[in-house]
Amino acid sequence: MPKVTFLNLPEDKRETLIQAIRQEFSRVPLYQASITNIITAANIPRGSFYQYFEDKEDAFFFLLNEQVKEDKNNFISLLRQNNGDLFDTMSEFFRLILTKEDTHHFLKNIFLNMTHKIESAYARIFIDIEEDGSFKEEVSSLIDQSTLNISNDRELLYVMKIIIAVTLRNLIEKFARDLPYEEAMNNYYLEIDLLKRGLKH
Known part of the structure; x- marks a missing residue:
């Protein structure tokens, strides 16, 4: 489950992150997915990702x-x-x-x-x-x-x-x-x- 910090994001930032996650998991299956690709597409620091999700499986x-x-x-x-x-x-x-x-x-x-x-x-x-x-x-x-x-x-x-x-x-x-x-x-x-x-x- 995503963390409370993710749920509290402004809607536009939350949607941008969701689109980045969808893009990565549409490109490759879970085990091949890259957090680097997600944070690059969402334009967020790596540390921010872990404020929102435990790991890529959580996302x-x-x-x-x-x-x-x-x-x-x-x-x-x-x-x-x-x-x-x-x-x-x-x-x-x-x-x-x-x-x-x-x-x-x-x-x-x-x-x-x-x-x-x-x-x-x-x-x-x-x-x-x-x-x-x-x-x-x-x-x-x-x-x-x-x-x-x-x-x-x-x-x-x-x-x-x-x-x-x-x-x-x-x-x-x-x-x-x-x-x-x-x-x-x-x-x-x-x-x-x-x-x-x-x-x-």
Whole structure:
């Protein structure tokens, strides 16, 4: 988490630093990123960076969490637009991620250098877990569970985990193989349709 000094920065200075961080993590993945490049782009002393963040990983996860907040709002909006249809929502969300030009390189570096910590942070778009291990009401209440072959919230949680795994794998494949948009979408539609129809007669 960024330090209080970062949150207290004037908006223009804070935005300049955020842009510098985004630029660096769009250029290279976390482990290759350079604090020198960030402070040069933001035109701040090295010491100032450490007044705002613990280290480059702290800055990276701040940026990732901001991305997660934006994408979660998009996901919830799509769920509402699709009247809780989980499969239609996920297909539209996947398309949205592929067509976001402004975050393309940042997302590519996320998906091609996925760690458990990064995956857990990104998955909060779809699954937010309460301290007791239950699915947060915010998303689950919007999903039309009557269309799903499930009996309870625990099964809904595992349905979400399966769909998230398929979604992340398709995003990784798209960026790793540099698939054309249409091919990536068709691959995802096929897998989502297989899940929707079930895999056994």
